Amino acid sequence: MSIPRATVRLQLHAGFTLEDARRQIPYYANMGASHLYLSPISCAVPGSLHGYDVTDPGRVNPQLGGEPALRALSQALRARSMGILLDIVPNHMATHPCNAWWWDVLARGEQSRYAHFFDIDWRPADRTLHGKVLAPFLAADYAACLQAGELRLVHGGQGGYLIQAGGARFPVAEGTLDCEAADVLAEHDPASLTGRRRLHDLLERQHYRLCNWRRAADSINWRRFFEISGLIGLRVEEPEVFDAVHELPLRLYGEGMVDGLRIDHVDGLARPLAYCERLREAMHERRPGGVGVQGRPWLVVEKILAVQEVLDERWQVDGTTGYDFMDQVAAVLHDPQGGVQLVEAWRRVTGCDDAAADYLREARKLMLRRHFVAERNALVRSVYGLLRLRAQPGEWTLKAVDRVLEAYLACFPVYRSYIEGATARGPDRAIIEGAAAEARIYLDPASGMHRLLDLITARLLDVSPGANEADGQCTHRLDEAACRREAVRRFEQLTPPLAAKSLEDTVFYRYGPLLSRNEVGSDPSVLAESIGEFHARNARRAARHPCSLLATASHDHKRGEDARARLAVLSERVGDWRRACAEWGAWRNMPGDTPSRSAERYMLWQALVGAWPLDLRLDDAEALAGFAGRIVQWQRKALREAKINSSWFEPNLEYERDCARYVHELLGWSPAQARLLAEALESGRLAEAPGAHDPAGGLLRSFHDFVQGIAPAGAVNSLAQAVLHLTSPGVPDLYQGTDWWDFSLVDPDNRRPVDYEGRRQALAATEADADMAALLQTWRDGRIKQAVIRRVLALRTHDPGVFAQGAYLPLATTGRRHDRVIAYMRRLEGREVVVAVPRLCAHAVKGGADALPRIDMTYWDDTGIMVSAPGGRDMKDIFTGKVHYASRDADLPVGSLFADLPCAVLVAA
Template sequence: MKARATVRLQLHSGFTLEQARECIPYFCSLGITHLYLSPISSAVPGSTHGYDVIDPARVNPELGGEAAFERLAAALRDRHMGILLDIVPNHMATHAQNKWWWDVLTHGLKSRYARWFDIDWLPADVSLHGKVLAPFLGTDLETALGSARLCLSPDEPAGRFLIEVGGAAYPIAPGTLMDKQADPAAVVALHDPRSPEGRQRLKELLLKQNYCLCHWNNAATRINWRRFFEISGLIGVRVEDSEVFDAVHQLPMRLYQEGLVDGLRIDHVDGLAQPLQYSERLREAMRLRRPDIDEPWIVIEKILAPNEILDERFRVSGTTGYDFMDQLAAVLHSAKGGRQLTALWKEVSECPDGPEAYVHEARLLMLRRHFVAERKVLARRLCEALQANGAGDQSLESVDRVLEGFLAEFPVYRSYLEGGVATRRDESVIREAQARARSHIKDSKSDQDLLDRIADWLLAGNTESGQPPDKPARTPEQTLARRLAVRRFEQLTPPLAAKSLEDTVFYRYGALLSRNEVGSEPSYFAQTAAEFHEHNARRNERFREGLLATASHDHKRGEDTRARLAVLSEQVDRWRHACAEWEEWTNAEFAHALPRTERYMVWQALIGAWPLDLVRQDAVALAEFGTRVAQWQRKALREAKLSSSWFEPNIQHELLSAQYLFQLLGWPRSAAGILAEKTDKPADSTAVAKHDPDSGAVASLQDFVLGVAPSGAVNSLVQLVLRLTVPGIPDLYQGTEWWDFSLVDPDNRRAVDYPARELSLRAFDTRSDLAALLPHWRDGRIKQAVLHRLLKLRDAYPGVFAEGAYEPMESVGHLRDHLIAFCRQQAGHRILVVVPRLCAQWVSASHEAIPNINMTCWKDTGIMVSADCGGMYRDVFSGRHHHLKAGTTLKAEQLLAEMPCAVLTAA
């Protein structure tokens, strides 16, 4: 069946396929049609996410195995529901239980799988010729040998020997150790690193292997295989090879052919060598297995830059919805407030630079510290290709230098030159990077010329905007050199973009954290209602089956955390005053030791994530909340790579930062220090008991939250209504049918109390006026009720939402820019949607306020009724009827009197 709404579920040993099956009645009652499952293939034991695949052809036994999956699929079919399955074609885990990887380590180039992984068997480093770098040691090799932590060990059941170190095992290549018939104990004794002779024999044995064990920090400069981003635990797979493609997709293709899966979600499509070709091959493979389905349902995880449109050569149904998440957030932020907050951030940071400068700096950091090996391989390939194609005689050093500047300014995740023809979009992207890079090398004519040659070379051949250059056809050698260089280039820009922006700048630049989100860019702060309509109309033309997300397993902040923080863009003066108060509270020690930027971002995290039922007098609940924020804080510090980092953690700074947090929340210095040291464990009860609800800044923080929370809830309901009514398939992230004030993972992957949500739904009267829930809005039932009612509306009018037109409606009056209105219609059925935006000044900030707008503000503001929209309508939330007359204005004060949003169906 066609999907009308999905729910994303994170599967792991703590939430298995069987537990997902138990939730089906609830999801069905809610109005969900498809479970959107995280990867089900066998993963590293204990995996909490499933992306570290060790066997793509087998359902993970920790999830219940294939029998459990079949039971889940059967239970869904019984209720006319289905599955969207997340698959991982880009990488696998470098784990001993990955038989492909183990075979490569054992047999090297002779392995059947030697070409299945993206390994450079002839890198510039001759010591790695025919070998795989294994950067998995906690120390250098000599230290590991000297400490006897690395040793030879017999695996008697398998009749073999292994290298063991740090709890991990590595194989011995055939023929590199003496006769297997020898006494195992004697063999081990001969290689005992506790003696000089044994240590030397063990070292010589290691040198004979098909892998080179070394310290993990060698990976950045020596790695000779493609990683997932900079994670050495995940190796790139050459899925562009047809044999590898078939092996990786064996399980999902079979499940799809058997009708157990309805669609596929493709993880990190930009990491592939040929994503366009891949999408076409996948589409054809699915069509072959289900010829009754013309267009298979395929959605791709793809990050689009602001105003970037998904390349039409992708043969897919759409994206997983990060682009929509950004567009929806942008329309709920004030552009004027964005400028004010940017100015305030420059005061706080004492830095005049905008977010673009932060991105440039982060990209250079990544290229010079984290992706050195990848950059140098690309430079070498590019230099060879330029020389092979007669594009000048330049040194490797100069190519590397200019390439670095070019990569640092690349404006999107990647180009798509794999077909040999540069589209106008590709040409625009490359020329933009060229122009940006030129501004940084303006003092060097030779580097500018080389930059031009690199850009021209990337675009060499046919382009959509001009004729092919008058040059002879390339030789096979030139063609190969070009293909290898382009592939390296296009597989480096995506991880470079992600690690620079999402995992660095988002933790360094803090004008407003709600705009530091996956799929967003801090420089793109807000958009108008007209721009929002344009995006929706474009989506309705081609990507109606793409997902619409406002939360995910990868989000930096929960959807309602962001909605609340968006209010700050409307109340900058109030925010500035509060920050000054909290800064005055900060004592000299913290002010001196902790950068003001870090304190400023902690205040935002506290305001955004503060639970609606949290009161400062509840020391236990406050300590639990403080621990969650402290865990985010530690991750933020390490991702920012300034005061601390994952590679070199500054534990003292992290502890002082957490202590500052707990003192903000009302704990004395000694107790705050104890809580700061135990953020990975249950809070110390003695320390918790020392809490003073009237000390620190906790009273001020709570008052501020209570003041902005009603406006934040209005934003939350608006984004929920829009997600459920604009073109696309709405996706619900697990548990977010109630308020979602989560932070980045692992906070956003906490267990969900589904029985409580099911009980709440059962207690809801489907015929009731939802406005009756507004006085109790803090418990989250109002959000669940709005979701349920709109999902049932989608069920009642499937054609309107799946195929219907999307027509913006004209708003009029002095507050016309504060309304978003549109009509969805198909075959005579019409649904009108009207929601407010940027209305915080007209929402009460009292502690007893409800999330609704003071109707006196609207006055002459309303929606023009077009000729084809006249008639009698019923509001699905309140049940109230409205008679619309063509050519007249439907007043906002009438539409939004009971609820902050209105969805009308023609009666």
Template sequence: MLRATTRLQLHAGFTLDDACEQVPYYASLGISHLYTSPVSRARPGSMHGYDVIDHSMVNPELGGLEALESLVARLRQHDMGLVLDIVPNHMAVHPGNAWWWDVLEHGEQSRYASWLDIDWHPGDATLDGKVLAPFLAEPYGHTLIGGGIRLVFDAVSQSHRLDINGVPYPIAPGTLCTAETGPQALVDLYDSSQTQGQQRLHELLERQHYRLAWWRCAPDSINWRRFFEISELMGVRVEKQEVFDAVHALPLRLYEQGLIDGLRIDHVDGLADPIAYCRQLRRALEQRVAARPGPLSEDQPWLVVEKILAEGEVLDDRWEVDGTSGYDFMDQAAAVLHDPAGEPLLTEHWTSIAQDGRPLRDVVHDARRLMLRRHFVAERKGLLRALSGLAQASVYTRDWTTDAIARTLDEVLVAFPVYRNYSQTGRRNQADAECLARTMRAVSAGLGPASDVEQSLLEVLDMWLGASPLVSAEGANTDIQQLQREAIRRFQQLTPPLAAKSLEDTTFYRYGRLISRNEVGSDPSVLGISSETFHQRNIERAGNLSRSLLATATHDHKRGEDVRARLAVLSEMPGQWAQISNKWLEEAQKIDPAANSVQVAERYMLFQTLVGAWPLGLAANDGEGLRLFADRVVEWHIKSLREAKLNSGWFEPDTSYEERSANFIHNLMAGRSSLPLIQDIEQFVDRIAPAGAVNSLSQTVLRLCSPGVPDLYQGTEFWDFSLVDPDNRREVDYAARRHALGMLGADTGIAALIKDWKNGWVKQAVVAALLRLRRERADQFSKGDYFGLPVLGSQSNRVLAFLRAAPEKDMFVVVPRLSSAWVGLGANEGLPLIDTASWEDTCVVLPRRYIGVTLRDVFSGTRLECSQDGVLRLADLLADQPLTVLLPAQG
């Protein structure tokens, strides 16, 4: 039974064989399934596996099929299993990708011409029947004259090909002049060092099925769907049955053979019809259940999707999936540990620093306009062409000009509130209809009455995007309906990358009110949520998605789970934080005066990063430790500058500005004059770190006890102070983790580990105890009900308590929240413990059937009796440890 997963990042430096070595450790920890990054053959040297070049085979760099089989055999010995991440949306454009190579060689005649998502007739004469290859480091002419394009003879295949800056490209059959008999004579004829050779090369390239172009041309001219705006990853048309079969042959075979137990679908919103795809994949898996070996034929396949859910958005029954990959839970578990009461002061402080009082929505809208104008130009043009075609196809809409449609479309795309809709022609569900209606109302209000043309177009645009099937003046028209389907598809495949790149990869690096809320799946405008809201989300999950993944750290997170937990403390002390951060910003001015408010805002987010990610035990006089930390922070900072796209960017990096910023960080961390400032930061971190650790442990318990399948991202059973990738994909010290787990005795309580809490053993002990409990009570966790428990008393807002109910197997969970002011006081100085007296009269109310019943704490074995008035006092529950999970005592 799938109880708990651990996510492992596979690559040439950590292969399937390396994962196999860690199976006994994860079995001892209590994990039921390894959940790995994609294992299909990827580009050589891939560090993540999402750049697949061959869906049909296990990546030889990871050890191939033999290593996969060995890993699964080891897992089965420990009653464990394997879950795979798969990538149906895209593939890497690479010479090793046979589909891509064949398309380059044969164009529209290739069997794969319709497998890859290419627009063969994009309305650009230079690309009619061709695919754009925007991979030149310099403009085409410079590359041609500079010798970057050569004709070469391949002795292995005994054929000629093109070598373009060291990358091989095929030559279309019949396009190479063969008047010269010898292979070398033909190469000499196309010698790029000679003017005539350059001209022949150019003419040869003009006869190919691809058009070489400078990489900067891609946003404006590309005629194939990309993953986001990455021009090395091409969309795959998995909606076609033959493509679906080819992409899924390997994972379906592995599932039927009992080598895997489930799948996580990467970027499902990129597909043409995500819901139909999930239903199709569910059917394909279910058809193979009976053929699985032994008792595996009794289990149903596990299927989750990587999807960002907006507020109020749900995965309904149409999807036929077990849930999401966990970003929604990651947001909720973090938000309930942030204090919403801190919002006014934090907002005021950010406004004064950034000199920008606009709401987050306006910042996001600016980012969306930028992405449309500079990064998704070609995708927007393709959608606009389809909409303009619809306009011209009807006598009622032919007067709408392309420019007017473009202006209106842009406003709709900017205001669109979710990642995407899932409409088909004339078949919108209620959620999609309400979403479009809300968008149109918002756009209408923003346009104002003066924009008569755009106001009138909104209703028409809504119709084009699926409100109703279109007909011509003569009645039903197949061409119009096909064009409408094309417009809907293009719209629905543009909004997800637009949303992701404008919010997660732009706004998150511009808007810095409190960066712990700038996380994948989160809305930074929502600082925190109440216990009641958290309970409601868990109740919904228990009822509909009890096998959904629960994550608090991922390979894609912006900050590690314990960075966010520590920064959450700042929401409880906004006034103090504003005062001390202002002091630091003033000191920073003495080191290197900031040029403008944007740079001051960058530094404010930098100081938050230093506070959140500061390694436990790092001292201000530890030169080597500070240097290593500074290197990590600089790598994060350069990436943040480029993602923000204000003072630098990926397309046009301002390397001088980046170098100055890097020097500032190194001087800040190592300069003699900055030592008092670094000492001040160290002291502040020491002050709030215990409260951050309490938040971390609360978050850990919430993940492991809430309805769903908890995931442990590699290595995060110890403290996780990682930053955005590649920092969050560093090597895991498994020896240290094995040693710590081996030192835990059966009766080792977390109270005994608190005094040395900085080594991370206490967090691992909590994980191990609760995973052991999940193994012992698998049915309770997978099927048990969820009820929020009433909390009474003066500090009731500082407690989150709930019941996981099952016949004769109830479990009570009590964790603190918003308690930083009472952490580490008196005898508990420097420890993640809450002052007992601070709880005053606060108590948790249990069901009446528990009056007088003795309960046992899972972590310590301590026994407590429920009072005659049916309550448990927090001062008793959390006297020696920061949280508790209770079971009815046996005997």
């Protein structure tokens, strides 16, 4: 196996199969990619669009073409010296009838051979659930469903029977039904009172308990992926489970069909360190032979790193999936001074002075009280049982422990800690003690809560000699250490979903001074970072994880990489943004008039500006209706994720319709037409929407003109971002479709079909040495971005070593605009590559429909880059072909570097 030069992430599903991926190999080979990075390929719920709802981890999904299609793909890639990076899902599986393991647990309960495969609490606090699995899959309360006849006994084929609940089916446990009765179905017919009683008695004898899906939050007795009852947690810390879950990917790796693995949601696992060690060892044991195979497997993990957090080197992985770089490269393109002004503007709009940290703390408490109640209660019982092993009877109550843990969890600063031994290591100790120090602020010292907080902190951090007998709350544990391990496990498996759902799926839709910073892997309170910080993070990655993935977009992103780059311009042009918002705010309010609705409107404006297509014409009603549909789809999700005026739990459909009408009126439709459009979108009848449209209506012209004014500067940011992405230490990952401009919104918008035919034609029409200045003239079609990517990846193909093993050397800049240039060198054995891009230059880029993403040479004045080349030498720009002289005595003039294109990559001439 060889470490990838560049990967391309592809989303596989029935509409884009492994065979479809194989057809794209020539295109991506010509672009310069070395590996296809595939979404999960195991059997998943029929019709799955992502593959993370696995039903059989041991088989390649036949809807994707099955293993024959995978082999054909691998062979075609090998023929071009390319390979596969495989995304695997060890944390969870789907609770679907196609999942044979899950079905067997429902049918046999604790006696199932798979009972220990899943993270199920067979002895929860609710004694009526002992030995049972809660099945929260009913659309209404159990009694109502039974009364309405929505629960039925039906034939299941081969002489067996099943329980039908709406559109779902469940097994009938062996020995719980008298199949010799003359008419089993009639006896259990819910149409009669007697039939309902018999059916109820039958259901009571099953190994599961059906209930309303709304009861899952406070009653569920198994670990879910986040709060999704369709996904159940696996216990891969158990050797048998690990082997069963990894049989397919390890076999494919051993056969040389895949070159590396990407681990989904590593923070969900009970023991990530032990897991990574075991997986790497298993891959070593199956290491394929052959020419070009290196000594160790390639392994990356999906891990969200908080500010100043670093990847645990004990894991011995090659790095992350690149969300940390996505944050890094975006932050350096934002103006910190403008960020402060945007926060002030946000506070004026919403009337709320709360900081991002306040929003996050409140969101965490909301999630604990409403969505993770069962997980919270289980943690409280576990910690309470641990404390009682040393405390006097009655010293602490469950309620007191619950209050302290809520404050603790609300202040936890990272996704999780990693306590896998008897004593927490330094970094984990610092995290837990820091969370305790902040939690102390919100607890009443007079009530003894501070003392309890200190006690809980000490027990989480260390195991000390003490009581060694089982407790009522730890009946299945034999000693104090076991109780402590259970408490730590529950704590560490609650903090990751709590962090994700609180920040990414709540705060990101409530707090929005600048939505380009509300991104997976980012902290919205950190609006920008300096060039020095950018270099420090790159240097740290080069030293510790030089083969980590680098992302600028993903299937999980909140908005596309070029939408973020465009919105970053607002941090430089705050005055223009404020004036535009004043005009838009005076036009018409969204339904109602509250701070939360003002916030929704403000974030909607940003979504429109960021996603506005470059080729959108004001007289194209069909294109405008399509764009409005995308925005309304985003808006509905944003409203529900915010959980203020609507939610997934309690959708406020009327309010959502009013907001959709506001969008359509804003984009030029009359109120009557807007109502019809909103109704058509809601019912999926977009083709029936009215076509009449006023190009001068609403705020359409105003939004169009504003976007045209900042779009060229946004494109400068985009090209700078692309070059930094492709040349920084690590392995650049290109998300499907981002080789052209990417103004997508959150899923499902970011998973729309890619126009591969258009891309192939554009690539074929653009020679490898095409005139980049000419492509810049037609920059709106995206070919300039495609050409930049192709040119840099060609360099990486020609000299992979300088990027994979080369030193990372920040270059000093001089002159009036020295802080407006990011420059560095990659060097290996005398071979050098100089990289330079602009930043924070929006005021030097002209706006308008005919403007180009170009910075006038005079703007740079005396700005230069210190290359310090002994003796001097010529260096050629791979984009323009221009030769520049570099020496120790003369700086490289930035104005000359960026005269034709706002980025430069220089190699020896």
